[in-house]
Amino acid sequence: MTTVAAPRRRADATRNRALIVAAAREAFVEYGAMAPLDEIARRAGVGNATLYRNFADRRALIHQVSLAVIDRIVAHAHAATAEEPDSFAALSRFVHAAADERIGALCSLLSGTIDPNDPELADARAEMKQATDDLVLRAQADGLLRADIGAGDIVVAVSQLTRPLPGTACLDLDRLVHRHLQLLLDGLRAAAPSTLPGCAVTLEDLTQRA
Structure with missing residues (x-):
């Protein structure tokens, strides 16, 4: 027994x-x-x-949750790449899946609560960066994604759309996230007529500013 x-x-x-x-x-x-x-x-x-x-404590739990969310986002990126023959469709699928992980709401877990230089976390973030960059570069190489944006632009947009708004009156806006994400994705297509101010944001830019 x-x-x-x-x-x-x-x-x-x-x-x-x-x-x-x-x-x-x-x-x-x-x-x-x-x-x-x-x-x-x-x-x-x-x-x-x-x-x-x-x-043992809150920091250990936050550390593990952060790793779990990053692992899930990487898995979404790999699945989208493997299963979607159209590179823009793969990017779109990944963006919606990342939104479902509520990365904007979880940003605070990676700032001030745990050590961002932790080797395990650094490795996980590097893997997430590579997976996201690959999706963006593939869609741009196929001429489907506008060339004047970077992976950082997409991460910022998804983070902003999934960050809780202050006040109880805004709690029901979660149901609009995917609608607004689709509007964002339509604006990212290569045929978009507008010219963006500034320059493309990379994930390295976001790390440096953090």
């Missing part, structure tokens, strides 16, 4: 950890980085002791 129970305990621990990370992501979107840990445990369906057994 011992040989059966040990894998069962490991499976339960893995499941509980995944539930905590998922619940924390939702709570951080709703409340910000200071979301009550008791509320996160409640949403995950575990006790406070289980939460602290997996994550």
Whole structure:
């Protein structure tokens, strides 16, 4: 029985950890980085002791949530590239999927709460940067995406559209995010007639300013 129970305990621990990370992501979107840990445990369906057994403190939990969100965004980018033969369709699919991850709401997790130079986090962000750049460059090489924008422009736009607005009266605007994203994507097509002020923003520009 011992040989059966040990894998069962490991499976339960893995499941509980995944539930905590998922619940924390939702709570951080709703409340910000200071979301009550008791509320996160409640949403995950575990006790406070289980939460602290997996994550020693808030910083450890935020670190793991950040990695999980980045991993999911990278997975969206790879799936879009592999499954969409049209490069602009792949970029559009990725943009909508990234919006569903609420990256704008989670930006605060990466600023001031955890160490941005953490090696694990730095590697994950580098992978996300490469995946995003690849989508943009592919669409531009195919002549489908306007040449005067960079991956940073897209990340800023998605972040702004998915950042919670102040005040309770604006809470129902989430349902409009994908509508406005589509308007944004239409403006990114190569045939767009306008001339953008300034210059294309790269992801390196965003890192330097942060």
